[in-house]
Amino acid sequence: MAFQKPTGTQDLLPGVVERWQFVEDKARDICRRFNYREIRTPLFEQTSLFVRGVGETTDIVEKEMYTFEDKSGRSMTLRPEGTAGVVRSYVENKLYGEPDVSKLYYIGPMFRYERPQAGRQRQFHQFGIEALGSVDPAIDAEAISLGYQFCIDLGLKGVKVEVNSVGTPAVRAAYREKLLQFLTPMKDSLCKDCQSRMERNPLRVLDCKVDQDKFTDAPSILDSLDEECETHFNQVKAYLTEMNVDYDVNPRLVRGLDYYTHTAFEYKAAGIGAIDTVGGGGRYNGLVADVGGPDQPGIGLAIGLERIQLILENQEVDVEAYKPIDVYFVALGEAAEKEITKQLYLLRQAGFVAERDYLGRKMKAQMKSADRMQARFTAILGDDELSRGEIALKSMESGEQKTVKLTDLAKELK
Ligand code: HAM
Numbered sequence: 001m002a003f004q005k006p007t008g009t010q011d012l013l014p015g016v017v018e019r020w021q022f023v024e025d026k027a028r029d030i031c032r033r034f035n036y037r038e039i040r041t042p043l044f045e046q047t048s049l050f051v052r053g054v055g056e057t058t059d060i061v062e063k064e065m066y067t068f069e070d071k072s073g074r075s076m077t078l079r080p081e082g083t084a085g086v087v088r089s090y091v092e093n094k095l096y097g098e099p100d101v102s103k104l105y106y107i108g109p110m111f112r113y114e115r116p117q118a119g120r121q122r123q124f125h126q127f128g129i130e131a132l133g134s135v136d137p138a139i140d141a142e143a144i145s146l147g148y149q150f151c152i153d154l155g156l157k158g159v160k161v162e163v164n165s166v167g168t169p170a171v172r173a174a175y176r177e178k179l180l181q182f183l184t185p186m187k188d189s190l191c192k193d194c195q196s197r198m199e200r201n202p203l204r205v206l207d208c209k210v211d212q213d214k215f216t217d218a219p220s221i222l223d224s225l226d227e228e229c230e231t232h233f234n235q236v237k238a239y240l241t242e243m244n245v246d247y248d249v250n251p252r253l254v255r256g257l258d259y260y261t262h263t264a265f266e267y268k269a270a271g272i273g274a275i276d277t278v279g280g281g282g283r284y285n286g287l288v289a290d291v292g293g294p295d296q297p298g299i300g301l302a303i304g305l306e307r308i309q310l311i312l313e314n315q316e317v318d319v320e321a322y323k324p325i326d327v328y329f330v331a332l333g334e335a336a337e338k339e340i341t342k343q344l345y346l347l348r349q350a351g352f353v354a355e356r357d358y359l360g361r362k363m364k365a366q367m368k369s370a371d372r373m374q375a376r377f378t379a380i381l382g383d384d385e386l387s388r389g390e391i392a393l394k395s396m397e398s399g400e401q402k403t404v405k406l407t408d409l410a411k412e413l414k
Contacts, residue, residue: 008114008122010306018321020125023308024107026153027127031105034146036129039104041085043111047075053084053291055258057200064112078111081257082128083284083300084291090132091293101139102132107305118273119307128281128302132288135297137232140263140283141239147267147279147301148245154308155317156269159278161245163265164253165233166203167225169286175224176202182218189214206252220251232262259284263299271314272307279303324374326413329356330366332382340381343391343409350410370396377413 005011012020031038047067054060066078079085086104089095095102107127114120129146131139144161151159166172179202187195191210198205206215225233240247247265255264264282272278281301288296312319327347329340340356347354355373357366363380370378380392385403393412394401404412 006122008116008120010121010123015321018323019309019312019319020305022319022321023154023305023312024127026150027105027107030146030150030153031129034103034129034142036103036105036131036146039086039089039106040108041082041089041106042079043109044076044078045085045088047077049084049088049291050077050080053087053259053287054081058256058258060112060256064114066111066113080112081110082106082108082126082302083130083257083259083287083298086128086130086300087132087284087287087291087293087298090130090296091288091291096133096288096294096296101134103129104132105129117275119275119304119310121306125305126279126302127305128300130298130300132298133296134299135232135285137235137263138239140232140236140299141243141245143281143299143301144236144240144247144263144265145243145245147281147303150303151267151269151278151308154312155315156308156311157315158269160268161240161247161265162250162253162268163237163240163247163263164250165222165225165229165262166254166260166264166282167221167229168261171224171226171229172203172221175219175221178219178224179203179205186214201258203254204256207254207256215252218252222249222251229262236263255280255282259287259290261285265301267303269307269311272310275307277304278307278311322374323353324376325353325355326375327352327354327377327379328366328370328373328375329354330363330370330378330380331356332363332380333386335383336381336386339386339406340379343379343381343406347410347413352410352413379409 051061060080065080068076070076090102109123110126111123113122116122129143131143148161183198183202183205187198191208194205194208194211206218253264253266260282262283266280267278268276269278270276279302283299285297287298329344331337331340344354344356357369375396377396378394385391389406390403391406391409392401393404
């Protein structure tokens with residue numbers, strides 16, 4: 001019986017993986033410019049971290065976590081998102097004691113037991129950032145603009161930013177009452193999920209894909225904001241306007257994680273099938289304290305890289321998918337074989353991308369192989385050339401061939 005990959009996972013093979021590297025390079029590059037530094041945290045954490053951090057009544061914690069007991073009977077969970085682990089690490093390593101804001105980024109796999117579809121996997125990948133230690137609305141704008149600029153750097157078109165303020169827990173509690181007053185009379189007409197959400201997490205009802213049109217007259221959270229929340233939100237918007245980041249205010253934007261306070265935002269784009277959210281994030285001023293740290297604020301975002309890949313493909317963005325090799329060695333005869341093995345290593349040491357045949361193929365097949373690898377040059381060595389300490393160098397583009405000294409090979413290739 002042949003094995004198959006688990007449902008909702010992908011093999012990223014050569015040819016495709018270069019498209020991922022292209023995106024990851026752009027992520028690292030933008031983080032460099034915005035002065036975010038990489039953090040790598042474990043792929044699994046104590047289950048209670050996510051229950052506390054992400055929130056007990058979220059879909060993620062209720063239905064989607066890969067939770068297992070380890071051999072000592074501790075409950076562990078494959079990380080369903082990156083923020084909780086980063087915040088745990090920030091607290092554990094006392095990064096809050098450092099004089100500057102901690103500006104961190106990560107790229108890596110996350111795990112959620114969801115029903116797979118285009119842009120939704122069980123093992124998926126996020127590029128995320130977290131900035132911890134500042135309440136300045138300018139850093140909200142920085143985070144939002146980083147994700148926006150990332151999409152532009154990738155060459156994506158039509159990416160929209162939606163922003164909202166979800167207030168403080170006190171603001172939300174008051175809004176929750178108003179919303180329940182609005183929702184209760186229509187409860188029976190709502191979908192099953194929403195009926196149960198109404199009891200546990202009524203704000204999530206507004207996010208329902210089925211019943212959207214029923215909520216046009218729902219009270220807006222923006223009308224419930226207190227002065228502090230409103231001032232913060234207005235400043236964030238003013239900065240975004242100043243920066244020319246194209247955004248819309250969406251008062252019905254509620255994120256699927258419980259830790260958000262104040263700013264919440266999402267990036268939307270067409271071209272991922274039924275799903276249109278590429279990424280999202282927001283401020284989480286209570287999370288550090290919730291997981292046992294000091295009262296330090298934070299803000300961050302994460303972008304789904306499977307979704308980025310789908311849009312790149314859909315918009316036919318030109319991605320440099322394969323990097324050609326510099327030189328392909330062809331040996332004719334046993335002595336030549338020996339010599340090219342050495343020359344190959346020398347060139348690789350000197351920084352060239354070099355390859356040879358390992359299948360004992362005829363010269364013609366080897367030349368075809370060089371073609372497939374888009375070699376700039378083939379270097380052909382026969383007994384004659386070898387006896388003179390030379391090698392034939394052929395430009396694959398022009399077809400021009402010349403004989404060069406073996407000792408000059410690197411110089412010639414430059
Ligand atoms: P999230 O909205 O749950 O936020 O996920 C962010 C992005 O990850 C989504 O917009 C989507 O592109 C991608 N994503 C989520 N689930 C899947 C899936 N099953 N398959 C493929 N892609 C998926 C967070 O995770 C927060 N930690 C973001 C954040 C960082 N907030 C503050 N800091």
